[in-house]
Amino acid sequence: MDNAIHTLLQAMWEDYLELAPDARSIHDLFAASNNGNVVNDHIALRTYSLPEVNLAVIARAFTDHGYIEGGEYEFPARKLFAKHFQHPNPELPKVFISELLVEKLSEQAQQHITALVDQVTPDATQSPLFCCSGRPWQLDTQTYDELLAESEYAAWVAAFGYRANHFTVSINHLSEPDTIVDLNHLLQKHGYILNDTGGLVKGSPDVLLEQSSTMAKKVTVDFTDGTREIPGCFYEFAKRYPTGDGTLYQGFVAASADKIFTSTHTKAE
Template structure:
């Protein structure tokens, strides 16, 4: 499957199931040329059958390479980002939850979910949604300990967010201007760590909407829970004049909180 098709499939799942409002945001920011997607983000559990290395494979098969690795000790996460030699293709930020670092009650809920997945139909599993049974009660228990664990258990696989490249926009020069434009149209911005995460000093600025509330069918009930969100990134040039292509751990840490229950 070609890389462009991978992202098209992820986008359709994202705007249908995880973040329906993203389509409106896209239209609000669309100019004369198609919007550049800076990166997407995927989430998973650290486990042999579904860990980060498994999620990387479809992208590596399309020529992507590992660009950096990141650790988020407080959230018990490890992540890598992938990038392609073709700069027009989005970067891919994949994080995994270190399940062994959670409490024993949480581990006893998560591992049976993972054990129920006997086969990964790569690459379709990237947008297959939740491949395991889950009750709303178990979702609440997991989310109380780790919002990330609750989100992933509830939604399964799909793009947590897409990201507009602010560098491309002609109507807005700054991330704050994008935020103000979206607020005027009724969108809430993630304020954790400030409305803009990062700075020119670290060569990356980011912001994001708060996650949509979306309907999820659990085994026992249907409930509204946080889904996906839309991010905005402005990259700054390095000493050689090329734009910084990595990620800033302190900023990404706060971007994760876009999916926290309000």
């Protein structure tokens, strides 16, 4: 494996664990019954569409190491656009990168986001570890609240910056549980709170992908004028089904991903 991409993925995992309090224990729960083998299906990243930090900028850390585009996805109601990237080495996780279409927001929200991104130095985005570097700007609670009133996604990126929004357990690589329903039951039995937007299971064998996720637990975030507890990162679970040629489907389903986005929401949708 390319040492540089391995270093990046490990750094992203360690950073993510700090914002996903349940992830380590869930990972260990599955590792215990699968000989320590828990495979990551994909990692998700969020950003804004402004040219300094847009999807293409975030993707560079991966495309520089052999990742190629695998699909495009639109979420008109959330004003989001996304692409996924995959590597010829099937052992490497897919990467799902979404961006908020800032030009579709209110003038006030656009001004807030532009002011945040103006604080990002060109050198920062050139770093191969930018996508797990955290928040590259100063943020006060009023700006956060005003963004939150318009877009949960906008507020999350403002508060957390650049890091994995979630990692994903590949159910296909688990010997047990081997169905998403059994996996969800196991997690609930252990007291984990799951995202029930549109039902616990998003997708179906008919669309070749089933997904579920925990709800992000609140973590303490520092603002320039104090601290606040807000939802951090979550853990996702994916079961893929074979396409007509017998290979597992490698893409994503926009209708399902749309519901997964609510895993970091501060209020019910």
